Amino acid sequence: MKLYTINTGMFKLDGGAMFGVVPKTIWQKLNPPDNNNLCTWAMRCLLIEDGKRLILIDNGIGDKQDEKFFGHYYLHGNDTLEKSLAAHGFHRDDITDVFLTHLHFDHCGGSIPARGQYIRSRV
Numbered sequence: 001m002k003l004y005t006i007n008t009g010m011f012k013l014d015g016g017a018m019f020g021v022v023p024k025t026i027w028q029k030l031n032p033p034d035n036n037n038l039c040t041w042a043m044r045c046l047l048i049e050d051g052k053r054l055i056l057i058d059n060g061i062g063d064k065q066d067e068k069f070f071g072h073y074y075l076h077g078n079d080t081l082e083k084s085l086a087a088h089g090f091h092r093d094d095i096t097d098v099f100l101t102h103l104h105f106d107h108c109g110g111s112i113p114a115r116g117q118y119i120r121s122r123v
Contacts, residue, residue: 004088006045007079008060011106012038038074043106045081047088047095054090055097059110081110 015037019027031039046057060081061073085091100108 002049004047004049006047006056006060006081006084006088007077008043008045008081008084008110009075009079010040010042010077011061012040012074012076015039040076041106043079045084047085047090053096054094055099056095057099058101058107059098061106062109062112064109064112065105 012034015024015027015031015033018031018039018041024033033039043060045060048055048057061070061075082092085094098111100111102108
């Protein structure tokens with residue numbers, strides 16, 4: 001079994017919303033916010049190669065939403081699902097299984113791409 005980190009980009013979210021009741025004096029030491037109280041977060045997925053199975057855990061933010069939606073999250077970085085898969089010698093069509101840990105947009109947004117290139121299961 002082989003494990004691969006699949007980076008799909010970076011985005012920003014409000015620090016207070018992310019850390020809830022934890023005081024800012026504590027969380028800002030590890031996650032310093034910008035002037036708008038936004039912290040940068042990496043979107044990472046996990047790819048598991050196990051025999052003939054290629055299992056993707058989560059699939060990033062995707063491209064389904066419009067510019068206004070994405071504008072709230074200040075997407076940055078050059079990583080995409082496709083680029084990160086390719087860096088390890090894979091293509092989205094190679095994936096046999098997808099598991100979603102939960103349904104927040106930054107974990108499952110790649111499930112329904114705007115351009116119609118679904119990850120197809122070959123089960």
